[in-house]
Amino acid sequence: MVDFTTTYEPTPDEVARALGQGxxxxxxxxxxxxxxxxxxxxxxxxxxxxxxxxxxxxxxxxxxxxxxxxxxxxxxxxRLTYLCVPTTLRLTDDGYEARSDHFTTTMQWSLFGRIVTGPEFWLFFVNKQFTGFLPRRALSGEQQAEFDDFLASRQNTRVA
The missing domain is CATH 1.10.287 (Helix Hairpins)
Known part of the structure:
Protein backbone atom coordinates (compact mmCIF):
# COMPACT_ATOMS: atom_id res chain seq x y z
CA MET A 1 0.00 0.00 0.00
CA VAL A 2 1.41 3.36 -1.06
CA ASP A 3 0.55 6.36 1.09
CA PHE A 4 3.17 8.96 1.78
CA THR A 5 3.58 12.72 1.65
CA THR A 6 6.76 14.62 0.88
CA THR A 7 7.81 18.19 0.13
CA TYR A 8 10.47 19.06 -2.43
CA GLU A 9 11.51 21.92 -4.71
CA PRO A 10 12.65 21.09 -8.25
CA THR A 11 15.76 22.93 -9.41
CA PRO A 12 15.88 24.69 -12.80
CA ASP A 13 18.41 22.12 -14.10
CA GLU A 14 16.20 19.28 -12.89
CA VAL A 15 13.15 20.71 -14.67
CA ALA A 16 15.15 21.17 -17.88
CA ARG A 17 16.45 17.58 -17.76
CA ALA A 18 13.02 16.12 -16.98
CA LEU A 19 11.33 18.10 -19.76
CA GLY A 20 14.07 17.08 -22.18
CA GLN A 21 13.73 13.40 -21.30
CA GLY A 22 9.92 13.48 -21.37
CA ARG A 79 7.91 27.51 -16.90
CA LEU A 80 10.66 27.63 -14.26
CA THR A 81 8.96 30.16 -12.00
CA TYR A 82 5.84 28.02 -12.09
CA LEU A 83 7.60 24.69 -11.49
CA CYS A 84 10.60 25.55 -9.27
CA VAL A 85 8.63 26.19 -6.10
CA PRO A 86 8.20 24.21 -2.89
CA THR A 87 5.74 21.44 -3.73
CA THR A 88 3.97 19.02 -1.43
CA LEU A 89 3.25 15.67 -2.99
CA ARG A 90 0.96 12.95 -1.69
CA LEU A 91 1.15 9.52 -3.33
CA THR A 92 -1.55 6.94 -2.61
CA ASP A 93 -2.79 3.72 -4.18
CA ASP A 94 -5.41 5.75 -6.07
CA GLY A 95 -3.25 8.53 -7.48
CA TYR A 96 -1.24 11.56 -6.54
CA GLU A 97 -1.79 15.13 -5.52
CA ALA A 98 0.78 17.90 -5.99
CA ARG A 99 0.30 21.26 -4.27
CA SER A 100 2.20 24.53 -4.31
CA ASP A 101 1.30 28.19 -3.98
CA HIS A 102 0.80 28.26 -7.78
CA PHE A 103 -1.09 25.04 -8.48
CA THR A 104 -2.90 21.98 -7.21
CA THR A 105 -2.96 18.88 -9.38
CA THR A 106 -4.74 15.61 -8.63
CA MET A 107 -4.44 12.63 -10.96
CA GLN A 108 -5.65 9.03 -10.78
CA TRP A 109 -3.05 6.39 -11.75
CA SER A 110 -5.54 4.95 -14.25
CA LEU A 111 -5.25 8.14 -16.36
CA PHE A 112 -1.60 7.45 -17.16
CA GLY A 113 -1.03 5.33 -20.22
CA ARG A 114 2.63 5.00 -19.36
CA ILE A 115 5.00 5.84 -16.52
CA VAL A 116 8.69 5.66 -17.39
CA THR A 117 10.96 4.87 -14.47
CA GLY A 118 14.43 6.31 -14.88
CA PRO A 119 17.48 6.79 -12.68
CA GLU A 120 16.57 10.40 -11.90
CA PHE A 121 12.82 10.77 -12.58
CA TRP A 122 9.50 9.08 -13.03
CA LEU A 123 8.03 10.48 -16.26
CA PHE A 124 4.23 10.51 -16.64
CA PHE A 125 2.40 10.17 -19.97
CA VAL A 126 -1.30 10.49 -20.81
CA ASN A 127 -2.22 9.32 -24.34
CA LYS A 128 1.49 9.27 -25.29
CA GLN A 129 1.72 12.94 -24.26
CA PHE A 130 4.34 13.85 -21.65
CA THR A 131 2.42 15.40 -18.76
CA GLY A 132 4.76 15.55 -15.79
CA PHE A 133 7.61 14.19 -13.76
CA LEU A 134 8.61 13.35 -10.22
CA PRO A 135 12.27 13.60 -9.20
CA ARG A 136 13.40 10.43 -7.42
CA ARG A 137 15.22 12.59 -4.86
CA ALA A 138 11.82 13.83 -3.63
CA LEU A 139 11.33 10.43 -1.97
CA SER A 140 13.48 8.57 0.54
CA GLY A 141 15.27 5.42 -0.65
CA GLU A 142 12.63 3.26 1.05
CA GLN A 143 9.79 5.25 -0.52
CA GLN A 144 11.44 5.02 -3.96
CA ALA A 145 11.62 1.23 -3.67
CA GLU A 146 8.01 1.05 -2.48
CA PHE A 147 6.82 3.30 -5.32
CA ASP A 148 8.80 1.32 -7.93
CA ASP A 149 7.23 -1.91 -6.62
CA PHE A 150 3.79 -0.30 -6.70
CA LEU A 151 4.24 0.82 -10.33
CA ALA A 152 5.58 -2.60 -11.34
CA SER A 153 2.57 -4.34 -9.77
CA ARG A 154 0.16 -1.95 -11.53
CA GLN A 155 1.86 -2.63 -14.86
CA ASN A 156 1.72 -6.40 -14.31
CA THR A 157 -1.94 -6.14 -13.39
CA ARG A 158 -2.69 -4.08 -16.50
CA VAL A 159 -0.96 -6.64 -18.75
CA ALA A 160 -2.71 -9.57 -17.11
Whole structure:
Protein backbone atom coordinates (compact mmCIF):
# COMPACT_ATOMS: atom_id res chain seq x y z
CA MET A 1 0.00 0.00 0.00
CA VAL A 2 1.41 3.36 -1.06
CA ASP A 3 0.55 6.36 1.09
CA PHE A 4 3.17 8.96 1.78
CA THR A 5 3.58 12.72 1.65
CA THR A 6 6.76 14.62 0.88
CA THR A 7 7.81 18.19 0.13
CA TYR A 8 10.47 19.06 -2.43
CA GLU A 9 11.51 21.92 -4.71
CA PRO A 10 12.65 21.09 -8.25
CA THR A 11 15.76 22.93 -9.41
CA PRO A 12 15.88 24.69 -12.80
CA ASP A 13 18.41 22.12 -14.10
CA GLU A 14 16.20 19.28 -12.89
CA VAL A 15 13.15 20.71 -14.67
CA ALA A 16 15.15 21.17 -17.88
CA ARG A 17 16.45 17.58 -17.76
CA ALA A 18 13.02 16.12 -16.98
CA LEU A 19 11.33 18.10 -19.76
CA GLY A 20 14.07 17.08 -22.18
CA GLN A 21 13.73 13.40 -21.30
CA GLY A 22 9.92 13.48 -21.37
CA UNK A 23 9.61 15.28 -24.67
CA UNK A 24 12.31 13.08 -26.24
CA UNK A 25 10.30 10.02 -25.18
CA UNK A 26 7.16 11.60 -26.62
CA UNK A 27 8.84 12.64 -29.88
CA UNK A 28 11.11 9.60 -30.21
CA UNK A 29 9.87 8.83 -33.71
CA UNK A 30 10.34 12.43 -34.88
CA UNK A 31 13.87 12.47 -33.46
CA UNK A 32 14.74 9.29 -35.37
CA UNK A 33 12.59 9.23 -38.50
CA UNK A 34 12.71 12.81 -39.75
CA UNK A 35 16.52 13.17 -39.72
CA UNK A 36 16.85 9.69 -41.26
CA UNK A 37 14.44 10.55 -44.08
CA UNK A 38 16.23 13.85 -44.66
CA UNK A 39 19.63 12.15 -44.81
CA UNK A 40 18.45 9.52 -47.30
CA UNK A 41 16.65 12.15 -49.40
CA UNK A 42 19.67 14.43 -49.27
CA UNK A 43 21.98 11.65 -50.44
CA UNK A 44 19.60 10.74 -53.27
CA UNK A 45 19.52 14.40 -54.34
CA UNK A 46 23.33 14.54 -54.32
CA UNK A 47 23.49 11.35 -56.42
CA UNK A 48 21.15 12.82 -59.05
CA UNK A 49 23.13 16.08 -59.18
CA UNK A 50 20.63 18.18 -57.23
CA UNK A 51 23.49 19.33 -55.02
CA UNK A 52 21.86 22.41 -53.53
CA UNK A 53 18.71 20.53 -52.50
CA UNK A 54 20.78 17.63 -51.17
CA UNK A 55 22.99 19.95 -49.11
CA UNK A 56 19.94 21.70 -47.63
CA UNK A 57 18.35 18.38 -46.65
CA UNK A 58 21.57 17.15 -45.04
CA UNK A 59 21.96 20.44 -43.17
CA UNK A 60 18.36 20.30 -41.91
CA UNK A 61 18.91 16.68 -40.79
CA UNK A 62 21.77 17.88 -38.58
CA UNK A 63 20.09 21.07 -37.35
CA UNK A 64 16.64 19.60 -36.62
CA UNK A 65 17.54 17.67 -33.43
CA UNK A 66 19.56 20.63 -32.14
CA UNK A 67 16.72 23.06 -32.83
CA UNK A 68 14.18 20.77 -31.20
CA UNK A 69 16.36 20.42 -28.08
CA UNK A 70 16.81 24.21 -27.95
CA UNK A 71 13.05 24.71 -28.29
CA UNK A 72 12.33 22.28 -25.44
CA UNK A 73 14.81 24.05 -23.16
CA UNK A 74 13.37 27.45 -24.06
CA UNK A 75 9.86 26.27 -23.25
CA UNK A 76 11.13 24.79 -19.99
CA UNK A 77 12.82 28.06 -18.98
CA UNK A 78 9.51 29.89 -19.38
CA ARG A 79 7.91 27.51 -16.90
CA LEU A 80 10.66 27.63 -14.26
CA THR A 81 8.96 30.16 -12.00
CA TYR A 82 5.84 28.02 -12.09
CA LEU A 83 7.60 24.69 -11.49
CA CYS A 84 10.60 25.55 -9.27
CA VAL A 85 8.63 26.19 -6.10
CA PRO A 86 8.20 24.21 -2.89
CA THR A 87 5.74 21.44 -3.73
CA THR A 88 3.97 19.02 -1.43
CA LEU A 89 3.25 15.67 -2.99
CA ARG A 90 0.96 12.95 -1.69
CA LEU A 91 1.15 9.52 -3.33
CA THR A 92 -1.55 6.94 -2.61
CA ASP A 93 -2.79 3.72 -4.18
CA ASP A 94 -5.41 5.75 -6.07
CA GLY A 95 -3.25 8.53 -7.48
CA TYR A 96 -1.24 11.56 -6.54
CA GLU A 97 -1.79 15.13 -5.52
CA ALA A 98 0.78 17.90 -5.99
CA ARG A 99 0.30 21.26 -4.27
CA SER A 100 2.20 24.53 -4.31
CA ASP A 101 1.30 28.19 -3.98
CA HIS A 102 0.80 28.26 -7.78
CA PHE A 103 -1.09 25.04 -8.48
CA THR A 104 -2.90 21.98 -7.21
CA THR A 105 -2.96 18.88 -9.38
CA THR A 106 -4.74 15.61 -8.63
CA MET A 107 -4.44 12.63 -10.96
CA GLN A 108 -5.65 9.03 -10.78
CA TRP A 109 -3.05 6.39 -11.75
CA SER A 110 -5.54 4.95 -14.25
CA LEU A 111 -5.25 8.14 -16.36
CA PHE A 112 -1.60 7.45 -17.16
CA GLY A 113 -1.03 5.33 -20.22
CA ARG A 114 2.63 5.00 -19.36
CA ILE A 115 5.00 5.84 -16.52
CA VAL A 116 8.69 5.66 -17.39
CA THR A 117 10.96 4.87 -14.47
CA GLY A 118 14.43 6.31 -14.88
CA PRO A 119 17.48 6.79 -12.68
CA GLU A 120 16.57 10.40 -11.90
CA PHE A 121 12.82 10.77 -12.58
CA TRP A 122 9.50 9.08 -13.03
CA LEU A 123 8.03 10.48 -16.26
CA PHE A 124 4.23 10.51 -16.64
CA PHE A 125 2.40 10.17 -19.97
CA VAL A 126 -1.30 10.49 -20.81
CA ASN A 127 -2.22 9.32 -24.34
CA LYS A 128 1.49 9.27 -25.29
CA GLN A 129 1.72 12.94 -24.26
CA PHE A 130 4.34 13.85 -21.65
CA THR A 131 2.42 15.40 -18.76
CA GLY A 132 4.76 15.55 -15.79
CA PHE A 133 7.61 14.19 -13.76
CA LEU A 134 8.61 13.35 -10.22
CA PRO A 135 12.27 13.60 -9.20
CA ARG A 136 13.40 10.43 -7.42
CA ARG A 137 15.22 12.59 -4.86
CA ALA A 138 11.82 13.83 -3.63
CA LEU A 139 11.33 10.43 -1.97
CA SER A 140 13.48 8.57 0.54
CA GLY A 141 15.27 5.42 -0.65
CA GLU A 142 12.63 3.26 1.05
CA GLN A 143 9.79 5.25 -0.52
CA GLN A 144 11.44 5.02 -3.96
CA ALA A 145 11.62 1.23 -3.67
CA GLU A 146 8.01 1.05 -2.48
CA PHE A 147 6.82 3.30 -5.32
CA ASP A 148 8.80 1.32 -7.93
CA ASP A 149 7.23 -1.91 -6.62
CA PHE A 150 3.79 -0.30 -6.70
CA LEU A 151 4.24 0.82 -10.33
CA ALA A 152 5.58 -2.60 -11.34
CA SER A 153 2.57 -4.34 -9.77
CA ARG A 154 0.16 -1.95 -11.53
CA GLN A 155 1.86 -2.63 -14.86
CA ASN A 156 1.72 -6.40 -14.31
CA THR A 157 -1.94 -6.14 -13.39
CA ARG A 158 -2.69 -4.08 -16.50
CA VAL A 159 -0.96 -6.64 -18.75
CA ALA A 160 -2.71 -9.57 -17.11
Missing amino acids: VRQQLKIAYLVLPSVLIVSGLVCVLVDALYMGAVMLLVAVVFPLALTWSIRRTGRR
